[in-house]
Amino acid sequence: MLGKLLKYEIKATARTFIPLYIALLIFALINRFSFANNFINNTLSVLPVISATVYTALIVAIFVITFLVMIQRFYRNLLSDEGYLMFTLPVKSSSHIWAKTITSLLWILASGLVTFLSVLILAADPSWLGSFWSDFQQMMNLIHLELGLNGYLFLIEFFLLLLTSVWSGIVMIYFCISIGHRFSSHRLLAAFGTFLGFNVILQLLFSIFGHVGIQVFHIDQWLQNMEAISASHTFLLGSLLINLVIGIFCFLVTNNILTKKLNLD
Amino acid sequence: MDTILEARNLIKSYGQHTALSGVDLTLQRGRLIGLLGPNGSGKTTLIKIAAGLLTPTAGEIMIDGKAPGIETKKIVSYLPERSYLNDWMKVADIIAFFKDFYENFNSDKAYEMLKRLHINPQDKLRTMSKGTKEKVQLILVMSREADLYLLDEPIGGVDPAARDYILQTIISNYKEDASVMISTHLIADIEQVLDDVVFLNYGQIALVSSVDEIREEKGRSIDSLFREVYKC
Known part of the structure; x- marks a missing residue:
């Protein structure tokens, strides 16, 4: 279906x-x-x-x-x-x-x-287009030589991060509209309020987790001891994971509202 | 199973306002039922809960033994009191849409009815009058071989000439073990075809009876009984 x-x-x-x-x-x-x-x-x-x-x-x-x-x-x-x-x-x-x-x-x-x-x-320039792919490969090789990291892997990670952040952004908006729709009037305002409130809560959670992570688990030292390359991988994958969690939460709430609390007027 | 719809202590309130306050109702298969009541008596609310568009505040409703969901939506054909068609599709597109999603949809039947009512399948919904759109919706709904038809004010917006054809369409288009529930306040127009009537008042069942019973025992028409029950 x-x-x-x-x-x-x-x-x-x-x-x-x-x-x-x-x-x-x-x-x-x-x-x-x-x-x-x-x-x-x-x-x-x-x-x-x-x-x-x-x-x-x-x-x-x-x-x-x-x-x-x-x-x-x-x-x-x-x-x-x-x-x-x-x-x-x-x-x-x-x-x-x-x-x-x-x-x-x-x-x-x-x-x-x-x-x-x-x-x-x-x-x-058409001639520039012709050598686009070989230029690109050359750039990737240079990155590998100079910085010692796999450019392709970073590109894939970056694309996945982009995809998950756009995805979670979309579901977050659906989540706000669905919450707004639960109100009997001023639904647009309620949806907007939900958006603001939700983001404030997210920021709060981030700073609490960040604080706990640094104070209790010493994440900052752990990251500092890491090589620059693995630290950036960790950062990319960590952001990807956070996007996924936010997206899944918004999806589940939206689905619950549309399945169990639907009220069309 | 002979029961197609069963509601138990069904309650629906919107904030302070109560639309249904404890409805108990059992509908059998193979009947044409009139859901009658003045404006605001809860007819539309009851139908929308059965169609799965509203969530009851309390109580339950079962269609063919199941709570509203995917399985009931397969066998319930619902006509809302408003237009739910987007305006950019052609009639033929929307027929293909119904065919795609409902296994029990019969396209031939739909095209035949369109022809009878002189509606061109290639016309865009945007160009149609409100009455024509209502006819298209009714055709779509009646072209499904459903077990329960929920028709909310199906004849309210169309002219009396088309009204007769539409009623005829409704009567002749459902299978023997299916039931049709029609909500309306135009009682005189449909009372000839009904088997049963359900009177709703202030969100409660005021009367459930077969039409024969009312005619034989009380010796009167539904219309005059309605006028008495709901006398202002």
Whole structure:
């Protein structure tokens, strides 16, 4: 059932994103030519300014819309009128949450990727693109030679950290919306309050754990005695673990609300 | 099992306000039941709890012996009193959606009914009037071969001509051992087709009876009984 939900979720959101992506790539192309072409610069200097402005505005729009759609799909499709259909489907609540989360994650990654691609279109030298992979390998080798660490491993760890932090961020927002929905009025305010409160509690927990870790378990000395490379691995993996714990907590609470305390009005 | 729905001491309150205060109700299979009551008597709340959209404050409700969940949603076909369709899909898309998620959905039946009501499957829901959307929703709900249909005000928003066709659709589209519960306050329109009636008042059951009983014993129509029970 998750597969079917994903199919419809992606279909429902693609209508918003695909045109924006196409527009961004087209404007990147236009800008490339208007920058390269002195003729246009000299005679019609207002056009490049306009197209550059549109390009920048599109990038901003894509990221704002990615964020808004993430919230709107969860709230509107599950907790407003459309929820009357979604929650009478013979589907587990957890599948609904996963379908929304995976789709949001997908669009966040796609938005990043398309923006990167548009920068390449705008600025990249084709000859530079040809040697991209060998340059990259050379860089990794240099890192290994100079710093003695495995660049690929770090990249993978860094990507996993990015993935888990985006994932836990998404579920945290769903968690806040679900808590907000438990209130009979001022739900937006309640969701926002939940977000603030939850983050204050997290900060508090971090400082308490940090304090206990240093005072009782002497984590600071342990880290200092460690080699720089293993210390940075530990740091990356530790952050990854914290993201996972926060994400799992938010997921479980959201799932519990949608399964056992659902009240659509 | 002959019982399709059973509620025991079902209570639902929203803060201070109590929508259902201790409802006990047993519905049998193979019946067409009218859930009648004035506005705010708890009809929609009862139906939404049965559909799994509301969590009861206390008490329990069983559908085919199970609490509302995935298994009951497979056999319950629910028509809400509002539009739950997104507006960017075509009618054909939403039929494919239902087909995808409900094993008991019959697309042929849906297309046949659309044809009868002159609704183009290629039309977008956005371009449709409120009444047409309601018809589409009812078609979707009645195209499922469900065990229990919960219809919340199915005829409220459509014109009287379509009303007859829709009622006819409801009557002729459920299998023998299925039950249909229709909530409405347009009693005169549906009283001819009902087997049983349930009267709700202030969140409590005021009367449960078969229509024949009321006609034979009290010698009157449901409409006039309703007017007496709920006299203001």
